[in-house]
Amino acid sequence: MKKELKIFDKPKNVKRLLGSFYVSLLILLIIDFFIQKHAEFPWEGATEFFAVYGFISCVLLIFVAKILRLFVKRDEDYYE
Template identity: 30%
Template sequence: MIVNFLTYLRERPSMLKWLFLAYLTFALVFDFFADRSHAHFWGDHLVGFWAVFGLVGCLAMIVFCKGLSHVWLERDKDHYDK
């Protein structure tokens, strides 16, 4: 049953995409109504701050780590056996 349901979803990627975008919109709208009385610093007062933090952080991390791996850290899988 679960398998069928997941296969059904996988065959409809555009629907998944719209659901995901709907969720992101919901998250942004929700942010306008959040209670900010326990804010730790200035960023906590900005609407959508953590959205930008999450997206930029995620992209930067992928670019930085993958880049570092390609130019420096990457070795054959039996590197130490040679």
């Protein structure tokens, strides 16, 4: 077997990855102020709309999914 990739075994690399991720988020927030918008809906042109909507969507998604699990989760051999 050839040598293994281990870049994410080092906590320093994970930190770097997360760090650059947060920086890119910040850049995206800043660029938004300088972009010319062509909105079909009033909210579409609002500052940082997509950032807020994306974040809320995913939190909501997880929240609802967790509630859904209460109702639909069954053992793997449920149908057998």
